[in-house]
Amino acid sequence: MVIRVRQSQMVEHSNAVIIRRGYEAFASADSSALMSLITEDAVWHSPGNNLLSGDYQGVVAILGYFAKFATLSQGKFQVTVQDVFANDNRAVVLTRDTATRNGRTLSWEGGVIFQLQTGRLQEAWAFNLNQSLVDAFWS
Template identity: 40%
Template sequence: MTEEVSDMGAAENAEVVRRGYEAFNAGDLATLGELFAEDAVWYAAGNGPLSGTKQGRDAVMAYFGELGARSQGSFQATVQDVVGGDSHTVGIQQTRAENNGKTLDMATVIVFVLRDGVVVEGREFFEDPAKSDEFWA
């Protein structure tokens, strides 16, 4: 097996990430889960109640579910662009949600690492981490 066959290229990685955004925004956690490796790790930025490292696909999916639950289903990640790379793929999004009369609306970047066509790592970066922490508190 050649390296080209075993490793996905930048365009394929970007397509996986785009499919993930579509599934996430549709609330389709089953499809979304298929795009994550069983041992995936997610780094949720900040110091709020949802922040921290999520180890494993189940923990990552539980975190995504909590975003929806805490925002009464209003959480949306509107994709601005997906930049594919061989090692890292970057999702640039506008994050919007409502929670107990508060509104979150900020630029967010997620750096994804993919292996064999699935996400093995995600790392969030928020425009204003303190505001995000306050929103989820």
Template identity: 35%
Template structure:
């Protein structure tokens, strides 16, 4: 099956929303680099599907399993896919929701790079660090 890059990414968000993490990992290239900016416990570069799984696990651990990611709009041009998203979670009795932009690069039916950009980096760092 030859899905477009946008279809591949869309399926990844759908699988994540359904809690099907193995399906999300299937769309990732073995050499993927997953970039998370900022100064929180989540920040850094994660490598390979095993690194991304570590990131997902950390997100769920820190949020008590409440992390949600909604793909509000998906834009694509060639191998680049941009997702305008809303991310929300709860932590220590506090709710948080923020707009993020996710930039994917897809090659050969696999995601090879992911870059995350927060609407308010300082607020996101504070939420995940407290």
């Protein structure tokens, strides 16, 4: 799994730094680092109608959701963080995701809206700009 994180030249909000740290931990499969960034009762909402869709409640379920990407793509899932916008309570990440599955490769635009509580993920809403294409790929 590979995640490319483009570094900003400006001083970023502390929540943007935390989000980038989370994507780096995801890329390196550092579950300890990820756990430290997620509240125990956090919820992750994954859109669509596919093998990844649904609501994941709690840090263990969310880490399991992340592991599904590696499993379903045979380790060939990549996220490139394009932009991170943040304030004291929220962050928005725009990404380009690429995965290979069953001999097919797909690249798509998407992102996540994060609700943060004292620097930790409380709730997340993932989105894909072409959900029907993503659904067909992960189904």
